Amino acid sequence: MRALLVICVLAFTSSVLARTMDRCSLAREMSKLGVPRDQLNKWTCIAEIVSSYRTDVKDPTGKDYGIFQINDSYWCKPANGNSANGCGVNCNDLLSDDITKSVRCAQKIKAKQGFSAWAVWNRCSGNLPSINDCF
Template sequence: MKAVLLICVLALAAPVILARTMDRCSLAREMAKRGVPRGELARWACIAEHESSYRTGVVGPTNPDGSNDYGLFQINDRYWCQPASGKFSYNGCRINCNDLLTDDISNSVRCAQAVMGAQGWSAWSVWRFCSGYLPPIDDCFK
């Protein structure tokens, strides 16, 4: 009985990370509201589709270098966000990695744009799926 009570107390004390699954159009509309140029939206949607299946709460499996990738755009914790474990990170986005896992995509969008600005689209290994023709995103705004 004490173990059950302890588990309940710990569950209530743990930070709640709200996450959701988006789709191409909901992501495009939310990114547009955050000032992302319409001409980039199809590329961002493609990256999110291939990286996280549009899921905001995804932490990828450990990479060969020991790092992990977080959120919609699978932002790497060695370079772009600070993991809760406290392990070293360059933390280029000056953000906690868990802040990339919530249902509010503002931090993910801001950090992904910083990654793209520094390294270009090819920073994402899935870029090969997103570099060619993509269906227009305009149907999401009708």
């Protein structure tokens, strides 16, 4: 009986830590974090493709983390291993439902490499729908 209770608590806890956003909730939250409005449709496109707006996503290789799939070779410090850690953040912090660290790191990546740092950029670089309906 105790084992069942522990399993239920763990299942509930892990689902609470995961968050699935949508295009508008991501755009509004990023705007509150100071991301320029003219970039929001690009960021939401990237997040939709790489993580389906989920904050807890790790790619199958375990190298990319969070809503923007930030790579642990260059931008965050993995739990087991070394990295350039360009964002000065632990990779697991990018799996949080608080997207502040993910947004800050993604902005840093964009400032250094542009949106083309994301392999999906070719699918988001064209004419995207306006984000204005989210505000």
